Amino acid sequence: MVTIADVARHAGVAASTVSYVLSGKRSISPETRERVQRSVRALGYRPNASARALAGRRSNVIALVMPLRTGMHVPVMMQFASAVVTTARRFDHDVLLLTADEGPDGLERVAQSALVDALVVMDVELDDPRVPVLRELPLPSVLIGYPADAAGLTCVDLDFVAAGAHCVDHLIGLGHRALALLGTPSAVYERQTGFAQRTLTGFADAAERQGVLGVETPCEHTFEAVLGTVERLLHDHPGITGLVVQNEPIIGPLLDVLRRLGRRVPEDLSLVAICADDVAERQVPRLSSVTIPAERIGEQAVESLITKLAGGDVAELTLMPPTLTARGSSGRADDRDPATGHRERSVHRRA
Incomplete structure (x- = not known):
C-alpha cells in the first residue's frame, strides 16, 4: 500500500509537507503543491480512513452541475464528466450529476440539501446568472469555464x-x-x-x-x-x-x-x-x-476543489494553453x- 512517506520520497519533499498539502493545514507554494499532487496521481495514493476523518463530518460527494441545453454536444460534455468522476474517486469522493437547467435556484436547492460538500459548475455563460449565488453559497465551487466577471471565483478552462x-x-x-x-x-x-x-x-x-x-x-x-x-x-x-x-x-x-x-x-x-x-x-x-483537454480540465477542477475543501489556496483562473x-x-x-x-x-x- 502506498504511504505518505512514499509520496514524499517521490515528490522530493518532507512527509509533513505531503500531509499539509492533503489537509490544507498550512500554506504551501503552488509549485510544491503541484509536485505533491503529481506524485499522488503517479503513485495512486489514497488517504486512509483516519486521514479522511480530519476533514470533519462531510458527505464526500461533489455535485457536477451540467445542464443539458439546446445546442450542446453531449459526448463532449460527458468527457468532462468522466474526468470529474474519475478524479473525485481518486480522492474518495463520489459525484452527484445534475443535468436539469435549474439556474440559481438549483444551486441553492443543492446547497441547502446537505447532500454535497462542493460544486463543479459547467456550461458557463459570460453573464451567468448563477455567479452571484456561487459567490454567496457556503459550499466551495469550481467553474469549468469562466464568466466575464470572474472575481472571487475559481475557474478552469482551455484558453x-x-x-x-x-x-x-x-x-x-x-x-x-x-x-x-x-x-x-x-x-x-x-x-x-x-x-x-x-x-x-x-x-x-x-x-x-x-x-x-x-x-x-x-x-x-x-x-x-x-x-x-x-x-x-x-x-x-x-x-x-x-x-x-x-x-x-x-x-x-x-x-x-x-x-x-x-x-x-x-x-x-x-x-x-x-x-x-x-x-x-x-x-x-x-x-x-x-x-480539447477535457480530462486535464476535469482533473484540475476537482483537484482545486479538494484543495479548497481542505482549506488551501488555489489559483482563481487556470487557462490551459491550446495545442494545435x-x-x-x-x-x-x-x-x-x-x-x-x-x-x-x-x-x-x-x-
Missing part, C-alpha cells in the same frame, strides 16, 4: 481565445488569406456561452491583426443545415480557402458536404477543427486540430488570386 487565434495563424502561415469560422449552433451564441464567444473573439482578432478576411457563421447540427450553411458561405465569399470548425457534431457531415460540392480537402479548402483528438484522427483526411496538431486537412494555399479576382481586406462580419 479558447488563444485556440481561435492559433487556428487562424496556422492557416495564414500556409498562405490562406480568406477564412471562415463554422461555429456552434445559434442557441449557444445567443446564451453568450463563454467558450464559443471567446473562440470567436480569438478568430476575429487574429484575422484583423493579420489583415485577412474573417467570416463567422453559426451552424446547426443537421446535414441539411450544414449543406445550406456551406453553400451560402461559399456563394457569398467564394475566395475562402480556409475553414475553422468549432462544432464537433458537424465534422462528418461537413466533409460529406464538401465532397458533394466538389471541394477537395485540403487542395481546395483547408480545415482546422477544435475538437477531441480521436475525432480528428478518424476523419478522412485526418484533421488538423486544437484538442497539423494533419492532412490543412495544406498550402495556391498562388492564384481568390475567385473574387481581388484580395479582400480584414473585415469581420457574420455570414
Whole structure:
C-alpha cells in the first residue's frame, strides 16, 4: 500500500509537507503543491480512513452541475464528466450529476440539501446568472469555464481565445488569406456561452491583426443545415480557402458536404477543427486540430476543489494553453488570386 512517506520520497519533499498539502493545514507554494499532487496521481495514493476523518463530518460527494441545453454536444460534455468522476474517486469522493437547467435556484436547492460538500459548475455563460449565488453559497465551487466577471471565483478552462487565434495563424502561415469560422449552433451564441464567444473573439482578432478576411457563421447540427450553411458561405465569399470548425457534431457531415460540392480537402479548402483528438484522427483526411483537454480540465477542477475543501489556496483562473496538431486537412494555399479576382481586406462580419 502506498504511504505518505512514499509520496514524499517521490515528490522530493518532507512527509509533513505531503500531509499539509492533503489537509490544507498550512500554506504551501503552488509549485510544491503541484509536485505533491503529481506524485499522488503517479503513485495512486489514497488517504486512509483516519486521514479522511480530519476533514470533519462531510458527505464526500461533489455535485457536477451540467445542464443539458439546446445546442450542446453531449459526448463532449460527458468527457468532462468522466474526468470529474474519475478524479473525485481518486480522492474518495463520489459525484452527484445534475443535468436539469435549474439556474440559481438549483444551486441553492443543492446547497441547502446537505447532500454535497462542493460544486463543479459547467456550461458557463459570460453573464451567468448563477455567479452571484456561487459567490454567496457556503459550499466551495469550481467553474469549468469562466464568466466575464470572474472575481472571487475559481475557474478552469482551455484558453479558447488563444485556440481561435492559433487556428487562424496556422492557416495564414500556409498562405490562406480568406477564412471562415463554422461555429456552434445559434442557441449557444445567443446564451453568450463563454467558450464559443471567446473562440470567436480569438478568430476575429487574429484575422484583423493579420489583415485577412474573417467570416463567422453559426451552424446547426443537421446535414441539411450544414449543406445550406456551406453553400451560402461559399456563394457569398467564394475566395475562402480556409475553414475553422468549432462544432464537433458537424465534422462528418461537413466533409460529406464538401465532397458533394466538389471541394477537395485540403487542395481546395483547408480545415482546422477544435475538437477531441480521436475525432480528428478518424476523419478522412485526418484533421488538423486544437484538442480539447477535457480530462486535464476535469482533473484540475476537482483537484482545486479538494484543495479548497481542505482549506488551501488555489489559483482563481487556470487557462490551459491550446495545442494545435497539423494533419492532412490543412495544406498550402495556391498562388492564384481568390475567385473574387481581388484580395479582400480584414473585415469581420457574420455570414
